Amino acid sequence: MSRTFVGMPPFPDAARAALADSQLRANLARATATIRSKRAAAVGEVEAWEALREAGAAIKDATLARLDEHLLDLERALTARGATVHWARDAAEAAAIVIDVARAHGVDEVVKVKSMATQEIDLNARLAEAGIAAWETDLAELIVQLGEDLPSHILVPAIHRNRAEIRDIFRTRMAAAGRPAPQDLTDDPAQLAEAARLHLREKFLRAKVAVSGANFAVAETGTLVVVESEGNGRMCLTLPEVLVSVVGVEKVVPTYRDLEVFLQLLPRSSTGERMNPYTSMWTGVTPGDGPQEVHVVLLDSGRTRALADEVGRQVLRCIRCSACLNVCPVYERVGGHAYGSVYPGPIGAILGPLLKGVGSDEQVDSLPFASSLCGACYEVCPVKIDIPSVLVDLRAQVVDHHRGDRVPKAEAVAMKAAGWALGDARRLGVAEAVAGVGGRVLGRPSRRAAPGGRVALGRLPWLGERWTQARDLPVPPARSFRRWWSEERGRR
């Protein structure tokens, strides 16, 4: 059975647990360092990279500003080419459409191309409830599915697993899902890939119905695009008789020509290659070639909510490359599971709250704070999503949302107290004097030094611990600036 992200703890709690897992940190550090240097080399080769980013961002912004018109164009073009277009407001509606198609063909299994949209709507679990097995065919998704695990990266969902762990999963779990792994399987990646090839081939050859997502959907022509590496995508898009593609409404681009920008930006940003091994494009039904029944499900599931957020709507430019995960100092240390969503890392920290809505639960509200705001994510984003600015805006939204809470947050109380003290010169003078005395007392036994050589306080007790457990608090000076000023200069 697949696990879901429902009911995950808020980020700080999940992060603390993840940080304690040294195997996880080693796996992540190695993997993200590899992909970072590959991406840097692939991007460095392109002289016009900045111009491509500008174009990518502008195409997406222009599309979003006229999204309703482009969606209607897409629907028209797809229908004219023999595809059936469905619309789904949410996860349940999208799943019901897929289930109906599968049942209409009397199947109890479907093969799946890796797709973030179907992950997001938890399609596999919903299909399982309807008695339909969904076989993931991407290698990393297969590892996650067989291991009854959760994805932890957008591009490489099993990035948290090393080769030895993957061998163990294949050895113990493959047999229950179909063709077993070879008895003498080692942890050599080539052997592991071969085991997956043999395990999945029988599923590809017999599958009647496939489910995919799409990286892009071209409004003027009705062309759908899937970008992949292994060939499992081509298998699913080509061999079955029926194909259902679940496509987020933000995946639309107006013209076929627009692909000339994204097919340069995406592979170099995601896998760090000049081009990914396979890109498939199809436009409705092609007689005599591939699926003869083609469905497209246009999915909202929070996207129009994100579109209404003036600062946050730029998140809908995202092409799911995962470059921001690989450069993020927070992601590198805590991994993807701590974000409690299929969208981890910096993009997940803004996408989750924007899709679900600030205030929907404690976990979602913790995400905008899961960042040091260093800005590395913005620098690598191929469509120039200003993630730090959106994070800051969402933090303000979270704070505003909780202003009316019956029990105010400790931070709100502290801010209120600070406001009271800072609002009056006499009150500030008293507070400084008290802090000075406290500093002299507390600073004496401390041996910690903050950057710059100033003595720092160790861990404070009780409420103060929540601040000082991850930060240095400089010891307050014995003499405040204002007292110094009046003593040194006031005499003249």
Next chain:
Amino acid sequence: MSAREDILAAVAAAYGSGPRPDVAVPRGYLADRPAPGDPALLDLFVERVEDYGARVTRCAPLEVRHAVIRALAGAAPVVIPPGLDLDVPAALLDEGLAHEALDAADAVVTTGTLAIAETGTIVLTHGAGQGRRALTLVPDLHVCILDAAQVVADVPAAIARLDPTLPQTWISGPSATSDIELSRVAGVHGPRSLQVVLVSP
């Protein structure tokens, strides 16, 4: 309201009642590049294809059959698409072969529509000589014959020449995965070997 009406209404409401932004798309990335078939492009294409672990054989028009036979290296059975203008010894013509028959084939020989030098990519549009999409997917070795004049400089040059209503497969090297510790392994589900025969006069 239907889901369709609801979603369209939510999009319309998202921008409020004022005018929607008008965004111009800057195309500063376009550059003057050599014309298709330029010798410098051919060299770049060969280098980039081989960088993916695929093999390229360059030959003259009269040597194509010989080059294909060498690239096949004894693989059998070989399947070919209708419209392939080449006599491949003992090849099985695809006239709607079952999946199992494709799975039993060791190799496939096709032509292509164009190639992209900068990215080492070949593009099939699955017409005569190229076959339906499954044909170049299931067998383990794909031999693709390309003409020098089909090699264009970059992605924009390719997009400008392609017909979006035809099914397309863009192929950059053999099937690969980086899903295990992000180290690239050649060969998962698609052909594990890709051989390109590049024909120049």
